[in-house]
Amino acid sequence: MSDNDPALQPFRVQLVDFTAALAELRAVRDEVFVGEQKVPVELEHDALDPLCTHALARLLDATPVGTARLTPDHHIGRMAVRAPWRGRGVGDALLLALVDEARKRGWPDVHLNAQASAIGFYLRHGFQPVGERFFEAGIEHQAMVLALSGPQRIETRAAAIESAIRAIDSARRRVWIRSFDLEPWLYADAELLSALRRFATTGRGNEVRVLLHDAAAPQRAHAPLLALAQRLPSIFLFRELDDPVDRNDPTAFLAGDGGAYYHRNLGERIEGEAESLAMARVRQLRTGFDDVWERSRPVSEFRALGL
Incomplete structure (x- = not known):
């Protein structure tokens, strides 16, 4: 087209x-x-x-x-x-x-x-x-x-993956990910990776920004998301938390600009909350994400991967 x-x-x-x-x-x-x-x-x-x-x-x-x-x-x-x-x-x-x-x-x-x-x-x-x-x-x-009564409580891996995919599939141009180390129980899931691939290849100028607590861990583990990002380096952008205050914040989430998100107060755990159409909450998450993104460091070691 x-x-x-x-x-x-x-x-x-x-x-x-x-x-x-x-x-x-x-x-x-x-x-x-x-x-x-x-x-x-x-x-x-x-x-x-x-x-x-x-x-x-x-x-x-x-x-x-x-x-x-x-x-x-x-x-x-x-x-x-x-x-x-x-x-x-x-x-x-x-x-x-x-x-x-x-x-x-x-x-x-x-x-x-x-x-x-x-x-x-x-x-x-x-x-x-x-x-x-x-x-x-x-x-x-x-x-x-x-x-429309508020967030849904997420307690199982299946519900977590479903909520994350919903946020990706409903996104129009932007997806934001804050993660410890691209947790394999979520970011190695084949259906979630397929959703990210669909989002990244629509040709609409889409972008996925990923904030990591530990950038070395997914590289050591050969995280499947890095392999996907290597093929689409203009879509996936990575930074690592640098400020001590940011690194002490244990939250993690995946959100899309379509209004859906999956959020965890303790990012290494599955338990959290999700909503499908909550633009105000997504705007709040994005504002915090953007602030942290600006003071985080680009993951230069991923450049060897073409990222």
Whole structure:
């Protein structure tokens, strides 16, 4: 795909007034639902629309490329992204905007009916299936729910890996890792490494910053993440904690700019907390990370590895 491809253009997501944005909302939804999926127009256009909160993704030239809505009864729906912009983070941004709005309203949870082909997308954002699959407008769906009651307690390796992968998969441009020594129980996991590889090879100018307590340990252990980073040295950046105050801080985490994180107060242990859509918490983690990053030393010994 060339740099001039329209699908690579920046976009922004805003909550919009339904009446004012009606033509743009309908343009996207009619193209996706009525045109592509053959949903009858009388089912796609409903009386609930004026009562909903609508999110609209536009390119910087104001071209509408995606939309979704939040209903008064706590349902997210009408998620539609025009074909050329799929896989570019538009759906993630739309979902994040509506979940953030639900959090601001103090709602305990949000629900949606996911098309079967999109179940994996919503699972990565922390939604869980409820009940059996069903058909709506001739398309197979799965009811799903996301609890908004706060962080999830992580106590097992499986849950830790799942949370870390979710943070990577939902990230748009940046992933931040703070680790003692690229703990093998997490950073040698094949599925997690696959998630990092997917993130690093999307061609969107992505970056993974890694802060280590002990840079020598993963090199001695031939950590698989270093092998991946060696093949993608412009994506993975490494520094080692240098300031004694920073080195005495035992926390560790993995976070992505999509709003998901996995955090451990005692970084050598599995136990911690995770959230799927918590932009405020991720901003807090990033601010602390950036401060420490600036006073940490580049890992020059990794240069022999091409990093």
